[in-house]
Amino acid sequence: MVCADCAEALPQVQTPICPFCGQKMMQTAECCFECVKDPLPTTQIRAAFQFAGDIPHIIHQFKYNGLFALAEPLTEMMAEEWPKWETPVDLILPIPMHKTRQRLRGYNQSALLAKQFSKRVNRPYDEYALQRIRHTRPQVGLNGRARLSNLSGAFEANGRSIHNKNILLIDDVCTTGATLVTAAKTLLEAGANSVSGYCLARTT
DSSP, rough: OHHHHHHHHBBBSSSSSSSTOOOOOOOEEEEEHHHHOOOOSSSOOOEEEETTTTHHHHHHHHHHHHGGGGGGHHHHHHHHHGTOOOHHHHHEEEOOOOOOHHHHHHHHHHHHHHHHHHHHHHHHHHSSSEESSOOOOTEEEEEOHHHHHHHOOOOEEOOOHHTTOEEEEEEEEEEEHHHHHHHHHHHHHHSEEEEEEEEEEEEO
C-alpha cells in the first residue's frame, strides 16, 4: 500500500538528536536543554521518520480514513529503522485509546502498529497491560504543559503483567512526548524496570 518510491522518499530521523527525548539538536551534546531542565522518566524516545513529506498524509489515511491495512507496511519500515535505536525490550505495549474513542474509530492505530511490530522483532506483546481509564480531549492544538495536564490520571497499569520488565511503548506520532511520558510514569510506578518509546513519526 506504500510503493517502493514513496517508501524510499520518507524522511528518516537524522542525528544529532537528544539521546533521551530524541528531539532534533543543532549539534551533538549529552542531552537537550529541555531534558537538562526536566529529565524524562523514559530511557529514550525514538521515531522511524520525521513528521514531514508524505508521512502526515499516510498517517491521516491510516488513522481517520479506515486504511488500517497500512499497519503492515508501516511496521515493516519501523522494524527496518529499529536497529539504529534498539534498546532492551521484554514486552511491547501500545499507547491505549479510551474505549469511547476506540468505539467511534473502530480500532486503535497504535495497537495495530505494536502488534505487527512485536512479530517483526520477536518480542512479546500485551494490549491490556496499560489501559486508558479517563476520556481526555484530543491533544491536537495543546502546548506541552497543557498536554501533560490533559493526560493527568488517564492511564492505569497492570502491575503483575509489567513487573520488573523493560517496556517498549509504541505510538503513531510523537509531538511533545507528553503521552509517552505520562504512560511511562504510570508503568514505572506500577513496577516496570524501564520504559522506552518508539513511534512511527516525530515532529521537529
